[in-house]
Amino acid sequence: MESFLLMFFAAMLAILNPVGIMPLFLAKTATYTDGVRKGMAVLMGIAIFVMLFATFIVGNAVLEIFSISIPAFRIAGGIIVILIGLEMIMGKTTDQVQSKAEKHLLKVQSLKEDIKEAKAKFSGILVPIGIPIFVGPGTMTTVIIYTHEAPNTELMMLMPVILAISALIVTIVLYYSGLLSKFLGKDGMDVVTRLMGLVLLSIGIQFCLDGFAGATIGIFNATVAG
Numbered sequence: 112m113e114s115f116l117l118m119f120f121a122a123m124l125a126i127l128n129p130v131g132i133m134p135l136f137l138a139k140t141a142t143y144t145d146g147v148r149k150g151m152a153v154l155m156g157i158a159i160f161v162m163l164f165a166t167f168i169v170g171n172a173v174l175e176i177f178s179i180s181i182p183a184f185r186i187a188g189g190i191i192v193i194l195i196g197l198e199m200i201m202g203k204t205t206d207q208v209q210s211k212a213e214k215h216l217l218k219v220q221s222l223k224e225d226i227k228e229a230k231a232k233f234s235g236i237l238v239p240i241g242i243p244i245f246v247g248p249g250t251m252t253t254v255i256i257y258t259h260e261a262p263n264t265e266l267m268m269l270m271p272v273i274l275a276i277s278a279l280i281v282t283i284v285l286y287y288s289g290l291l292s293k294f295l296g297k298d299g300m301d302v303v304t305r306l307m308g309l310v311l312l313s314i315g316i317q318f319c320l321d322g323f324a325g326a327t328i329g330i331f332n333a334t335v336a337g
Contacts, residue, residue: 115266116273119257123277125311126192126250127159129284130295131199131304132240136285137292139236143229146222149286150229155241156282162246163254163274170255181259182325188252189318192311195249199308202301245281249311256318 136155140148174184254274261267284291295303 115257115260115262116269119270120273120277121310122253122257122314123163123250123273124280125307125314126195126253127245127277127281128199128304128307128311129281130291130300131307132244133284133288133292134297134300135244136236136240137288139240143232144225145289146225147228147232148288150226151233151236152282152285152288154229154233155236155245155285156278158237158241159245159281160275160278162242163250163278164271166246166251166254167258167271167274170251171259174255180326181256182322184252185256185318185322185325187322188249188256189315189320189322191249191252192315192318194315196308196311196313196315199304199311201308202305252318253314 136152137148140151143151174181258267258270261270292300
């Protein structure tokens, strides 16, 4: 039971990849004050949880409407996750201009003004950072597949907690993105992103193995396919 939730949490954290996407968030909010950036980080976390929870609720129903089998979805989703993992390993997701991310307007605003400005400008970063970079095909695929594979109802009911924790971690990383980028540096963020990419690649391959095992009989080793 605990292993299922840990695997789900690891998969969500790897595919959300907040550290790897952090440079893009910094670049998109480069002209905003630190307070506005932090306000946008909180809004982004809320938006991510809402989108993930919606996927958790209606994901399987969508598959049924379009008559898509779980093995087919596992294989398709596995391919998507593999491609994302390969991009992360090759460092494509962190090829952002650091100097742009570090240039921001130095102006003093009250907390109320920061929140108001963050809300007004949030739609400008919701797409593409929220959708489809954070919550895209790979993320939704992961949620739907793990929802279907939940061993029992109790574990399924705990999955939104994992989604909330994952969204909270994204919020924290983005909230302190300015400090984290200085602490890790470009090389540090590259290393973290590549490690997450390796985890994603393994998860994607496992999805494909499970899908082929479900679509065939006696071809794939049952101990390898989950």
